[in-house]
Amino acid sequence: MLRYIFGLRGNTEIIDVSKTIEKIDEAAEFLKSAAASGKVILFEFADFYCPHCHMFDRIVITKLQKEFGDKFEVQMIGFPVMPGKLPTVFEMYNQAVTMGKGQKMKEVLFQSIHDKDIHMFDKTMRALILKEVGLDRTAFEAGLASGKPFRTLGEGKQWGERIKVTHTPTVVLDGNIRIKNLNFDNLKIVIQSILDQDSKS
Numbered sequence: 601m602l603r604y605i606f607g608l609r610g611n612t613e614i615i616d617v618s619k620t621i622e623k624i625d626e627a628a629e630f631l632k633s634a635a636a637s638g639k640v641i642l643f644e645f646a647d648f649y650c651p652h653c654h655m656f657d658r659i660v661i662t663k664l665q666k667e668f669g670d671k672f673e674v675q676m677i678g679f680p681v682m683p684g685k686l687p688t689v690f691e692m693y694n695q696a697v698t699m700g701k702g703q704k705m706k707e708v709l710f711q712s713i714h715d716k717d718i719h720m721f722d723k724t725m726r727a728l729i730l731k732e733v734g735l736d737r738t739a740f741e742a743g744l745a746s747g748k749p750f751r752t753l754g755e756g757k758q759w760g761e762r763i764k765v766t767h768t769p770t771v772v773l774d775g776n777i778r779i780k781n782l783n784f785d786n787l788k789i790v791i792q793s794i795l796d797q798d799s800k801s
Contacts, residue, residue, distance in 0.1 A: 638798055640791050642674045645760050645770040648689045649682035654714045656769045656782060657706070663784050664791065671795055676706055677756040681768050687753055688721045689713070694749035695740055696733060704733045 644661070646653040661674055678690035689709050696705030708729055712718040718725065723741070730737050743749065760770070763778065771779045771787070779790060 638671055638795065640668070640672050640794050641774055642672065642787075642791075643677055643772040643775065644674055645677045645679040645756075645765045645768055645772070647679055647681045647768045648693070648709050648713055649680075649685050649719075650768045651714060653769045654710045657710060660782065660784050660787065664787060667788060668791060668795075672791065674703075676702070677760065678753050679757060679760045679765055679768055679770070680753075685719075686721075687750065690753045691744055691749035692721065692726065692729070694752040695743040696735060698743060698748070699735055699740065701733050701735055705729075705735075708732055 642661075642664070644653075644657070646657070648654075664672055665674070676693065678687075678693060680687060680690065693702060693705050693709060696702050712729065721729075726741075727737055730740055763772070769782065771782055773779060773790060774794060777790070777794075779787060781787075
């Protein structure tokens with residue numbers, strides 16, 4: 601894998617992962633296991649209220665998932681950049697991830713905000729969303745109340761700030777390769793090159 605290579609190559613920034621993640625051993629093990637399985641992990645710093653994130657997720661991510669199938673995984677890192685918005689949707693997403701429904705929650709939240717123009721996520725609205733996503737309301741609300749989803753949001757923001765994320769979406773592949781050009785063709789080339797490199801090692 602193209603890990604621990606630092607500098608700039610064309611439209612790709614190479615990041616020293618040891619300076620960006622406090623739990624480096626844990627992160628390294630995670631990335632090693634991903635490499636061993638022949639999978640590329642795309643970390644997507646995104647804001648649910650950002651229309652660019654919505655379009656990127658709906659168009660580019662969908663195409664990449666179809667292109668690479670089980671060799672490709674997306675992990676969204678909530679990174680609020682839109683002013684005046686409560687963190688509730690990010691906490692909802694983080695809680696859904698712990699309950700195994702992160703992808704579905706992400707889709708429903710993006711649709712709710714951008715297609716249905718819903719911006720208030722009180723308990724009544726959450727109940728409707730939970731029904732659509734297929735999550736138990738009592739367990740979900742207990743998870744939110746625990747504070748863990750909010751702490752997860754804080755950890756993601758800290759990581760983003762350490763690697764100088766200034767806008768969304770921002771993409772980091774395999775924990776250390778930051779991509780500037782986020783169109784499908786460029787991402788496809790970079791992801792394929794990582795997979796090809798992994799197959800040789």
